[in-house]
Amino acid sequence: MRQWLDTHVHLLYPERLHYDWTAALPALQHPFHLRDYRSEAQSLGIGPALHMEADVREADIEAETELVEELAKDPSGPMVGAISSCRPESTDVRAFASVVERTTANPLIRGFQARAAYTAGRTFRK
Numbered sequence: 638m639r640q641w642l643d644t645h646v647h648l649l650y651p652e653r654l655h656y657d658w659t660a661a662l663p664a665l666q667h668p669f670h671l672r673d674y675r676s677e678a679q680s681l682g683i684g685p686a687l688h689m690e691a692d693v694r695e696a697d698i699e700a701e702t703e704l705v706e707e708l709a710k711d712p713s714g715p716m717v718g719a720i721s722s723c724r725p726e727s728t729d730v731r732a733f734a735s736v737v738e739r740t741t742a743n744p745l746i747r748g749f750q751a752r753a754a755y756t757a758g759r760t761f762r763k
Contacts, residue, residue, distance in 0.1 A: 640684035643715075646674060647691045648708075654701055655694040671708050675715060686715040690722035690750055698722045702740060709745055718747040725751050 649656060649669040659665040678686070688705045690698075702721050709716035721740050727733040740746050 639682055641682055642717075643678060643683045643686040645689045646686045646715075647689055648674060649691060650704060653704060654691075654697045656691060657694060658692055671714065671716070678715065684715060685717040687747060688716055688719040690720055693722065695724050695727070698724070699736065699739070702743065702746065706743070706745055716745075719745050720748045720750050721746050723749040723751050 647669070648671055649659070649665065649667075651659075651668055656665075674686075678684075688708070690701060693701045698721065702719065705716060705719045708714060709719075723733075723737065723740075725733065737749075740749075
């Protein structure tokens with residue numbers, strides 16, 4: 638069977654991170670861990686995967702990256718990279734630049750996603 642690369646895996650670890658956007662969605666009021674994803678993905682021929690940030694609170698962004706790093710350490714696991722969250726609209730330019738610098742130094746991170754809810758119609762940097 639052909640193995641597919643899943644480029645958009647969202648995992649939920651509410652015991653470690655905050656996902657405020659799930660409050661209005663009862664179906665997402667529970668964890669969805671890597672083991673849950675693997676049990677579904679393997680039967681569909683999905684092999685390697687990229688974790689897509691799951692819109693955690695800004696204060697949890699680096700903790701989410703650390704969690705994905707832990708998950709990627711399993712050599713039999715599917716995680717081959719991650720798309721990290723970022724908040725370019727942050728009023729603390731130095732803190733934002735520092736987060737980007739640390740995150741881009743991480744070989745697991747393949748890119749960033751800025752959430753549309755935070756970025757619509759904004760100019761971030763001139």
